Amino acid sequence: MPQRENPEPSSHSLSDELFAKLPEPSHRAPAVEQAPPAPGSRRARREAARSGAPAAEQAPSPELAPSPEQTPAPEQAPAAEQAPVGEQVPQVTGTPAESSPKSALQTDAGADAPTEAAAAGAPAAEAPAKPAAPTLDDLFEADHGDAVHTRAAKKKRRTGCLVALIIVLALIGGAVGAGFWVMNTYGDKINEVMGWGPPADWEPGMATGEVMVTIREGDTGSPISTALYEAGVTKTEDVFYDYLVDENIAVTFYPGVYPLQEKMTAEAALEILRDPANIIANTVGISEGGTIESSLPVISESLDIPIEELESAVKDPGAYGVDAGSLEGWLFPAVYTFDPEATATQVIQRMVDRTRESLSAAGVPAGNENRVLTIASIIEREGRTGDFGKVSRVIQNRLDDGMMLQMDSTAQYGYGELHAGVVSTSEEAQFDENDWNTYVIEGLPIGPIANPSDAAIDAAMHPVDGPWFYFVTINPQSGETVFSTTYEEHQAAIDTWHDWCRANPDQGC
Template sequence: MKKKIFIGILIICCIISFSIYKIYNFTINEKETVIYIKEGSSLWEVSRNLKENNIISSDKYFVLYAKLKGFEKKIKTGKYSLPGKIKLQELLEILEKPSVEYVVMTFPEGYNLYQIAFKLEKNNLVNKEKFINAGLDILNKNTMVMEREYVFYQLEGYLFPDTYHIPIGSSEEDIINTMFNKLQDVFSQEHRMRAEELGLTINEIITIASLIEKEAANDKERKAIGGVIYNRLKIGMPLQIDASVIYGNMKGTGNISRVTYDDLKVESKYNTYLFKGLPPGPIASPGKASIEAALYPEDNDYLYYVLGENGHVFSKTYKEHLQNVNKYIKNKTSK
């Protein structure tokens, strides 16, 4: 009797062990998956990276397995294309081989497409003209943006500003998709629902966010500027945002330090002095804080703002605004 019980337990243990082996000892990604392992990543960080990319079932099991197999300090930095459904042993053997060299590139919030392309070309990664003129058909997974009229570049505003590890030899398409996918990750389902609640398209939200990004002097005032933009839109008042005028006049390829009266006369859909409402598309790549300011603006009564000593000074009436202009702008020019 005891012998039968022992055999039964042994069989159960074998079944459990075999099940664990099938679940944890193989990768779970069905298709080839590309991952990036940053310099200085610990075994735990690598394991979490693999888990977040749906390559392994258990990050804890992977760490234990890698340690037992002596791979704890053998995993190399770089980009890896990992086949689907392979053994953990094979995965570790791939990760210990030197990978493709990459360039670390940081694109600040507020960079426009031309600036991004210029920086990439300067590092011999892309052809600038090919990059900025790419269409939406280049995107592998697009749930955000549709073709729009009057914009200079369809991808303007949709490449998220961040630090990227770009493998040498990447194509324009590879880099564009990496940056666009990052924006799609940042622009959450909650953000999409909020845009619907506001009665605005994603393009309109990204456009407002780009205006906030270019106008805000610091993080604290982003939502206040968002409130001004919504207040002006609500009463049909021209936005009168210089950054949009400059973008339109320079076609997104340059900057000018000061807007003149002649600049304000140029017939352009981006001229927010001549045309009411939003420009046809974003004028730069907004960061997460500006996107959230566009979605959740400050509820205020301000219609004007002018750059003061420590950021913008806001006012509700044109009379107050003129007083602030005299105080901060004219005093500066007279010094």
């Protein structure tokens, strides 16, 4: 039979056409277990050389050997179908016509080969790639990276913990510091409100000894509570006043000297102070800023000494060692207790001696007593205790500058209206010609105008530093006083005082 013509198509053109439609092969890492070498490859020849088989017997002819595209991928060949090293690989027989490219692909590629749809041009899903076998470098790098990451994470955690610890310690320290400050500042009040700490009052039955407490004219619960604490009668300064408030007790206190004991309860002290029968006899109080004219009647009534005897006792200052034309300013303001048999002269002598004690304590040089008492008496009448140092400075600045003092208290004293109960000076008093009126005379008055206290005497000796030449009390009710350097400033302060007087017409302006 004549042989059928079967022109051989170009294998290259056919395979190119078929494989052009396949998806790009994905890269796969070689499996750990090695596949048999491809026939005709250098590895196959090396394996054949080691086994002693000729390379020609191992490699099929080029025209019979499957093309690289038809050869299954090494990693996809099942382990059971792999040829042992040194054995021949079965050859594909038949003509190209008998073994079509399609059948060859389906036979040799196995399950991983593309389907007919893929050969026709439809996209085929890629087979899942097998995990690549780790190499030594991969393992080292992984271990090294993990170690570095672990160390960095630990270091970060340690840093974060340290920062958190510092913040916590700072917060705790701030809270502790704030707690100490609060307790140091308000500890007594907190303890009182919360009921912590020791009791504020003494226990009943602890009273002992004897102390004298003086109540002055006009004293109320608060200053009396302080006087009791300072005398050692009560345990705390406010317990007596708090007792009056808590128990809602309304009481009238009578001036005088009361005998009490140390470590008394607030209730027991009140029982004595509310009864005027407990006032010790033959006690008398001389007020600060008072004068001989206002003091002698009080002495007479308190000590039951005729007023005529007292007026006679003060006529001769020399009898008490005082080098002055009058004892004005020498009857020191305090509370005194005398024997029932004390005479008028003894009473006056006791008050003069007390004035000398104050002058000595302030460091007044001998022979300068009357001048200091004169300045101190003006300070006592013109200002509040807290302003005594400033008033003293104004007096000293004016004297140093050659200015007239122009103090209302001196004009009122010289005219006889110091105790008239008004703040402003009348026109008659301001221009009256007398030795005390500093609106008329230059320098200091001829002598004191009132009884100065310890504080006023000390201020006369130690004025505070300042540039002031003027002052005026702009609120007589509260005692608020404005000190000025220039006359314009002083006039503005006077206008403020006038405004207050217009708003308070019944307040003694």
